Every structure is written in C-alpha cells, then in structure tokens.
Amino acid sequence: MKRIIFSGVQPSGNLHLGNLLGAINPWVNLVNTSSNENDFIFCIVDLHAHTVPQDPKLLREKILETSAIYLAAGIDPKKAHVFIQSENHDHSYLAWLFDCVTPYGWMTRMTQFKDKSAKQAEGTTVGLFNYPILMAADILLYDTTHVPVGEDQKQHVELARDIAEKFNHTYGDTFVLPEPQIGKENARIKSLQNPAKKMSKSENDPLGTVNLLDTPDEIVKKIKRAVTDSGTQVETGYDPEGGISNLLDIYAASTGKTKTEAVGELTWLQYGAFKEKVAEAVVAKLKPIQDRYREIRNDEGYLMSILDDGRDFSIGKSGKKIEQVKEKMGIGRVG
Numbered sequence: 392m393k394r395i396i397f398s399g400v401q402p403s404g405n406l407h408l409g410n411l412l413g414a415i416n417p418w419v420n421l422v423n424t425s426s427n428e429n430d431f432i433f434c435i436v437d438l439h440a441h442t443v444p445q446d447p448k449l450l451r452e453k454i455l456e457t458s459a460i461y462l463a464a465g466i467d468p469k470k471a472h473v474f475i476q477s478e479n480h481d482h483s484y485l486a487w488l489f490d491c492v493t494p495y496g497w498m499t500r501m502t503q504f505k506d507k508s509a510k511q512a513e514g515t516t517v518g519l520f521n522y523p524i525l526m527a528a529d530i531l532l533y534d535t536t537h538v539p540v541g542e543d544q545k546q547h548v549e550l551a552r553d554i555a556e557k558f559n560h561t562y563g564d565t566f567v568l569p570e571p572q573i574g575k576e577n578a579r580i581k582s583l584q585n586p587a588k589k590m591s592k593s594e595n596d597p598l599g600t601v602n603l604l605d606t607p608d609e610i611v612k613k614i615k616r617a618v619t620d621s622g623t624q625v626e627t628g629y630d631p632e633g634g635i636s637n638l639l640d641i642y643a644a645s646t647g648k649t650k651t652e653a654v655g656e657l658t659w660l661q662y663g664a665f666k667e668k669v670a671e672a673v674v675a676k677l678k679p680i681q682d683r684y685r686e687i688r689n690d691e692g693y694l695m696s697i698l699d700d701g702r703d704f705s706i707g708k709s710g711k712k713i714e715q716v717k718e719k720m721g722i723g724r725v726g
C-alpha cells in the first residue's frame with residue numbers, strides 16, 4: 392500500500408549533532424530505502440517556531456539554513472518534497488477548523504505544553520497551547536499514513552489521529568488516521584556537558600551541543616571538554632547513562648557502526664585519546680555535509696526552485712482536502 396510520510400522540523404535555533412544522528416539521518420535512510428510509490432513530505436514549520444518569541448531577521452535566515460541543511464544531509468529532492476509551512480495557508484486555515492472540533496479537555500492533557508508552559512510562565516501564549524492542533528493540520532492535510540518523530544512528539548501524533556477520528560465521525564470519512572513512527576533504534580544523543588539531558592537547541596551551555604555548522608576546531612574543543620565517567624580510560628563497564636556512553640553513541644552513529652563495535656574498538660583507550668577518535672569521526676561525518684551546505688547556499692536559485700516546487704506540490708494537494716472539508720462543514724459558498 393502506498394505510504395505518505397510527513398514530518399516537520401522547526402527552523403528555530405541551530406541544528407545540531409543530535410538532530411542529525413537522531414532524526415535527519417534516519418529520514419535520509421527511510422527515503423533512500425523506500426519504494427518509489429511512497430510520498431515523502433518534509434515541512435519547515437516556521438509558524439510553529441512562533442510559539443516562542445523570534446527575531447524576524449534571524450528566523451528568515453534559519454528557514455533557509457534549515458532547508459539547505461536537510462538537502463545537504465542527503466534528503467533527495469527528487470524523492471521528497473520540502474516546503475515552508477507558512478507558504479501554504481491551508482495549514483493555519485485547517486488549524487482554526489480543528490480548534491472548533493477538538494475538545495478542550497484533550498488539549499489540557501498535552502504533556503509538552505505542561506512542561507513548556509511551566510518554564511515560560513507569564514510568557515506562555517495561546518499559540519503554545521494550540522501548537523498540537525496546527526501540527527494535526529500539517530499531518531492530516533496530506534492523507535499522511537506515517538509520521539516519523541521522536542518519542543516526545545508521539546502524544547501530538549496521537550492527538551492528530553483522535554482529531555481525524557472525531558472529524559470523520561461527525562462529518563463523514565475525510566481524513567486518514569496517521570501513525571507515529573518512532574525510530575526506537577535512532578541514536579539519542581545527549582548533551583556533552585550533561586549526559587542526563589538530550590542534546591538540545593535551547594541548552595544554555597554552548598559546550599554541550601555540537602552544531603552542524605561548527606568548524607572542526609570548535610568540534611574538537613567541545614568534544615575534548617565533554618563530561619566523562621569518573622575513570623581515566625574507556626572500560627567495558629562504562630556507565631550506560633554517563634558521558635562515555637554518550638561519546639560511544641556519537642562515535643557509532645557518526646561512523647555507521649554499532650555501539651558494540653565501537654566499544655570493541657575503543658575500550659582501554661585513555662579518555663584523551665578516545666576523545667580524539669570521537670572528534671575525528673564527527674569532523675569526518677560533518678565535513679561533506681558542510682561542503683554541500685555551502686554549495687547549496689551559494690546557489691540560491693537551486694534552493695529556491697526546490698522550495699517553490701515543494702510549495703506548489705503542497706498547495707495542490709492540500710487545496711483538494713480543504714475543498715472537501717469546507718463542503719462537509721458547510722462553510723463558504725457552493726461550487
């Protein structure tokens with residue numbers, strides 16, 4: 392059966408090694424190993440980015456940067472559609488209609504909102520609360536069957552499914568019920584400074600995160616300063632939640648080896664020599680992506696044409712869905 396695979400990425404902040412090894416790489420593999428009948432749609436969700444305050448100039452830059460990094464990392468635009476969410480107005484349009492279908496009680500259960508609003512306190516906007524509804528619109532507009540996301544987004548995909556079910560029940564069959572596709576085997580890279588936490592765009596300590604556009608010197612410096620376990624050399628009995636384990640994961644994912652292979656290769660190395668190996672592997676992994684990234688950014692015409700094609704494809708598809716929705720809900724005029 393034909394699959395439609397949709398996922399979104401926020402253009403806020405710098406993309407980092409955790410994004411590459413945990414999300415972008417698995418997507419690239421998914422696209423490259425998929426049969427041709429499937430559709431892949433990757434959306435740069437700039438409307439979602441505004442759930443926290445944004446610098447307008449920087450956001451515009453990040454939208455292009457993020458799109459170019461996806462292509463540079465190997466998303467093949469002949470096999471996948473890449474577009475910018477705000478360029479297709481159907482997303483925010485359908486989000487409003489879903490606002491009117493979704494019970495408030497469902498929304499109050501969203502754990503990510505609870506965590507984020509607790510941190511943002513007075514700064515919390517209605518947009519942050521509504522964020523999963525816009526995400527449901529993103530997904531459901533395209534008859535998406537599979538949504539590859541991290542564990543933290545599973546509840547949002549399930550909400551999209553519930554909204555689709557409720558809509559179908561109320562107005563008749565309209566939306567396909569999507570499934571979250573959680574890459575259990577995807578690398579989960581932790582902060583270099585705090586291995587209890589995910590590597591993250593919003594981390595305060597810049598030494599914790601390797602950004603995809605960092606120079607080799609920056610990468611080496613950050614990995615040299617990474618937190619280790621309490622010993623002096625890599626041991627087979629490393630702490631599975633500790634800094635050494637995280638560096639082993641980074642090495643394995645950067646070289647395409649399994650963790651067991653990485654352990655076999657690197658145990659008994661002193662921490663200093665071990666970190667040099669890890670840094671070397673990361674630099675080697677990022678170099679071709681960075682080179683390709685620069686080529687793409689120096690050829691704006693190429694990037695624009697891919698984003699134009701992505702936009703046209705998305706509008707063509709979502710427009711038909713919106714027509715069905717309007718008819719079922721009785722809004723606008725007939726014909």
Ligand code: TRP
Pocket residue numbers: 397398399400401436439525526529530538539540544547
């Ligand atoms: N909420 C997702 C995140 O922060 C991004 C996103 C927006 C998304 N719309 C989506 C992911 C649709 C998958 C499908 O990671």
